[in-house]
Amino acid sequence: MTTTGKQLFTTLAADGTLTVEVADTEFPDPTRNQVLVKMEAAPINPSDLALLFGPSDIAGADFSPGKLVATMPEPFNSGAKARHGQRMPVGNEGAGTVVATGDGEAAKALMGQRVACVPGHAYAQYAIADAAMCLPLGDVSARDGASAFVNPMTALGFVENAKMDGQQAIVHAAAASNLGQMLLKICQEDGIELVNIVRKQEQVELLKGLGAKWVVNSSADDFLPQLCKAIEATGAYYGFDPIGGGTTTDACFKAMERVAAAKMGDYNRYGSNQPKRMFIYGRLDLGPTILTPSYGFGWTLSGWLLTPFLANAGMETVGRMRKRVLDGITTTFASSYKLEVTLEQMLEKDAATDYHAMRTGEKYLVTPWG
Numbered sequence: 001m002t003t004t005g006k007q008l009f010t011t012l013a014a015d016g017t018l019t020v021e022v023a024d025t026e027f028p029d030p031t032r033n034q035v036l037v038k039m040e041a042a043p044i045n046p047s048d049l050a051l052l053f054g055p056s057d058i059a060g061a062d063f064s065p066g067k068l069v070a071t072m073p074e075p076f077n078s079g080a081k082a083r084h085g086q087r088m089p090v091g092n093e094g095a096g097t098v099v100a101t102g103d104g105e106a107a108k109a110l111m112g113q114r115v116a117c118v119p120g121h122a123y124a125q126y127a128i129a130d131a132a133m134c135l136p137l138g139d140v141s142a143r144d145g146a147s148a149f150v151n152p153m154t155a156l157g158f159v160e161n162a163k164m165d166g167q168q169a170i171v172h173a174a175a176a177s178n179l180g181q182m183l184l185k186i187c188q189e190d191g192i193e194l195v196n197i198v199r200k201q202e203q204v205e206l207l208k209g210l211g212a213k214w215v216v217n218s219s220a221d222d223f224l225p226q227l228c229k230a231i232e233a234t235g236a237y238y239g240f241d242p243i244g245g246g247t248t249t250d251a252c253f254k255a256m257e258r259v260a261a262a263k264m265g266d267y268n269r270y271g272s273n274q275p276k277r278m279f280i281y282g283r284l285d286l287g288p289t290i291l292t293p294s295y296g297f298g299w300t301l302s303g304w305l306l307t308p309f310l311a312n313a314g315m316e317t318v319g320r321m322r323k324r325v326l327d328g329i330t331t332t333f334a335s336s337y338k339l340e341v342t343l344e345q346m347l348e349k350d351a352a353t354d355y356h357a358m359r360t361g362e363k364y365l366v367t368p369w370g
Helices: 046-052 150-164 178-190 201-209 223-234 248-262 306-313 315-327 349-356
Strands: 003-012 017-027 034-043 062-064 067-071 087-089 094-101 114-117 126-130 169-172 193-198 214-217 238-241 244-246 276-280 285-289 299-303 339-341 364-366
Touching (some): 003 126, 114 126, 150 169, 150 178, 150 306, 150 315, 201 214, 214 223, 223 248, 306 315, 339 349
Parallel strands (some): 169 193, 244 285
Antiparallel strands (some): 003 087, 034 364, 094 114
16 A cells, blocks of 8 residues: 655756656555655755756746746756656655565564665655665654764765775865764864865854864965965875865865975976875866866876765675764764755745755755644
8 A cells, every 4th residue: 555645856858947846646665675754854965956956046946836947057957868857856865753664674673763764755755765774763853863874974984985095184175064064073083184174264263163173264365375284284185075166176286285395305397296185075166176287196086975985885884884873963963954844845935045055054954744
């Protein structure tokens, strides 16, 4: 017997018309190690917005109750050709109560429990999830557990990745974000040096108030010298950039090379031998990534995605990370929200334009049942 409830969908047509709507949906019964979760809370993360709206002009969209219609500009519409005509559910993660299970033992063990889950369609009143990807929350509320996966596991993943690569220091851009604050706490706990790049003076003060030693303001006139100073003190030749577009990664490579070159005895036309590595893990800036020929050839720029990292890390590492998240869900990995909205309120103009701006510290939480 199927279960009926509301769910949010996004559809991109070949002509660039983007339709996002809330619709009544039938959710199938779970099978094997699947569970059916009555969703109580789900955060709106940048990774969700990439599918939900992308770079569409939300401020200029046509809004009606439970629906918006916008236009996807080029070259992004052509770049998303693979999704043309597909009615896609949205919402990477959330939390709720298991109300039905398949016949697998792992699934049956979760019956009636509140869990954090990663169904990929969490903006709904119900969601089918894999039991192996569910985290029992015990006495933790759905609100506190809703963001137990994407940001916490990403922040932990950065540190695990650095350790695997023999690094003891990290540079992190957009560091005042919710994820950035988690990363700061993890690095403090694990003895990893962290260079935090922010955009505003109040963000400098915020992170220093949390105990950060190295915080540099990218809008300051002396940004690059300050970044060099922090890298020289920490040995951070390894970093993560959620901005993607623009010159943030370029500035990091420049500072890393200046510090390394200053330690060389002789000039080398090919730059220093110091390996420098940056990972882009987001696109807060949709513009081109600008790299300038000013730091030799000893650098590597890669993308970073959580799911492939977890697949390569192995179950032992992933299990240890999940336990650490649960143990610190209301401390190290706590999330805060600006507003709570229903599925229908997600598609009201004021709310949609606000959370689509992805401003630091202004994340929204979706409560599908109100």
